[in-house]
Amino acid sequence: MSTPFSLLMPVYRGDDATHFAKAFTSSVGDQTARPAQVVLVQDGPVGDDLAAAIDRVVAESPVPVTRHVIDENVGLARALEAGLGRCEHEIVARMDADDISLPERFARQLPVIEGGVDLVGTGMFEFLDDGGAIVARRTPRTGHDEISRYARFHDPFSHPTVMYRRAAVERAGGYQPLGLMEDYWLFARMIHAGASVENLAEPLVMYRVGAGAYARRGGRAQWRSELELQRALRRIRFTSRWEYLRNVTVRGAYRFVPERVRKVAYRRLIAGGGSTD
Template sequence: MEKYSVLMSLYKKEKPDFLRQSIESMINQTIMPDEIVIVKDGPLTPKLEQVLKEYQTSHPTLFNIVVSENNVGLGLALNLGLKLCRNELVARMDTDDISLPERCEKQLSVFKSEPEIAIVGAFVSEFNTSSFSVVSTRKVPTSHPEIYEFAKKRSAFNHPVVMYRKSKVIEVGGYANLRRNQDVDLFGRMLFTGCKAKNIDEALLMFRINDDLAKRRKSWGGNTKSYISTINKFRKIGYSSTWDVLMVAVAQTAMFLAPLRLQHFIYKKFLRE
């Protein structure tokens, strides 16, 4: 199997225990990564620094800690780390999620059998932090034609479980300087310029959900406006249609205006399984 890198971005508000769980899930993959690149997106807390120091000490050749003196946001932090990844295949990972043991082995298998593929994602199981019980599954389209059409209006991938080709990401300019929806923007541009993609039809990552996630979804400037702007950007380059933008604008605005309980019901009833 081809070697791969893991790419993570760490912000000061992350919880040390969550970070440990995330790192452990990557170290214990059935095919271990060749390196784990962690970008420190601005100053961290002493407890987070201690976690990084522990792993650098126990795995001195595995970890590459990259420092961004200022908090630049997820997209730019990932660009910084991506440039320093030494392998062509890069597995994205968030610092509060948990990858299942066979995640990367299954993704590597797709790249080996289908070398034209540039992006391989999967489903994710969303779990409640307090009880550690799975509450829903975010399924995404699996074949390239389905993904290509789906991505014109909605996020066709679960970003924390994606593995992609470094050269293809860099070819389209990497992540844009956006505070939200960096992944939707990047993968849309990659698909539009001819990159092939696939999602594995099973959950390969445990995605942590909490009240903060719901609040971010109800942010106009931080989420709703940004999402509409991203799809409108696709329209300008000829990927999405005007009708796509209108549908997204109506749906996103309705979700923004909906009370949190109604929003949660819609997500669980119609957008999750």
Template sequence: MSVYIKEKPEYLDRALKSILIDQTLKPAEVVIVEDGPISEELKKIIEKYKKDFTEIIKSIKIKENKGLGDALNIGLKKSSYDIVARMDTDDIALPNRFEKQFNFFIKNDFDVVGTNIIEFENNENNIIGYKNVPETHNEIVKYSKKRNPINHPSVMFKKESVLKSGNYEKMLGFEDYYLWVRMIMKGYKFYNIQEPLLKFRTGKEMIKRRGSLKYFKNEKNFFKNLSKIGYLNYFEYLKTIIMRFFFRIFPDNMRLIFYNKILRTKK
């Protein structure tokens, strides 16, 4: 987990409760990376859980805010175990998440295992949709040519496979997507459990933030990199960029409708 100053203490509290208390399979270690100085309120939440889970929580402090990619890169290197789960500080893991993913790892030969997710706004019981992702490795590879095939906050992976692929790298807004592509190119195997095992906090503000030319600039840079490393041919790159450009300049209400009707499902 990576936490920075702008995050809400009550969200962090709920996220930590969902992984430290509510899980049917408890984690052996929780690595929390403080990405730059954080508020006293956030510190109090972390200290509260460290008091009760002294042997489990490993807290790492970075002096300056470096961003998600660098924070996760550092956190993964400090992780003690071979299988690592990702978690965002404002999401909620369902109680059986770790057990189902871990058991899947034990019984199958995969390097990255994600899940579908439930999306909610404000109240965790206010479900606004489900984000489903392709199941099999071949489907995931095909899907990755145009969209991120893994719900990042839901993922569990083999530490060694990620490190051998170069770990998280700076790619503003697309650190995880860039990692999956590099892992696919190295021959690592992916799978998505076709069941929602995480509640993802979303809302209109997040969708609005994805409607700016600034966001498109980062997007274009990312897909240009995929073309440079040979993952996309020029036609695939151009097609993706054109489609995404028009999507980013849609009015907010049109983009919201598109998200709800096309990119998300009701179950």
């Protein structure tokens, strides 16, 4: 039998009830290799529709669900850190509340973890919020050395696709708030701490791209988060001084270009992955 693992999934008031239900079902009931436990973290109060959807999927789940409710919204990093502490298994898979896992996702990732890797992500299909049409395929970099090199400028993993060893996350200091880039900050620290990492090029997650997705990646708030991230990476010496200057210049400028330019630049230069088809 495969090694048991936990599924860690946060939900908050901004999530759509229908999207959440699809994300949950695709990552639990539809999987050929199901998690042994789901940890569902509710980050603050939610509306009636989402609350009803949460109650329904918990009641109907084919695997046990640990539901952890945080009274006030604390943000993604703190919610995930709280949820990680409630995972019963050493291997943990992540999922967001608005994406879709393809049926073979965990069956493909689990053997990689069982083979000794600490963190494994996958490729993704981007699909439109309104109708479900696939608009892009993200193919990540593969191989530990290439991922480590690539991570000095890009987030080499797409957070909703990852599966990892809880001990490797804890050795790196766990989830820590850092503007809007807590996932990149965690993965960089894991690599820096010696974690063995890999990506599957195969797209195993459907990533929802809604209206305004690229607009939200620009502006002063994103710029401040970017600068905070680059300073943090430099502080732990994950990046060199030259890499820091390059990143601040290139990634920082990306936050202020027009949205149509940002869309192309994000897919080609910034997104966690190597190429987009």
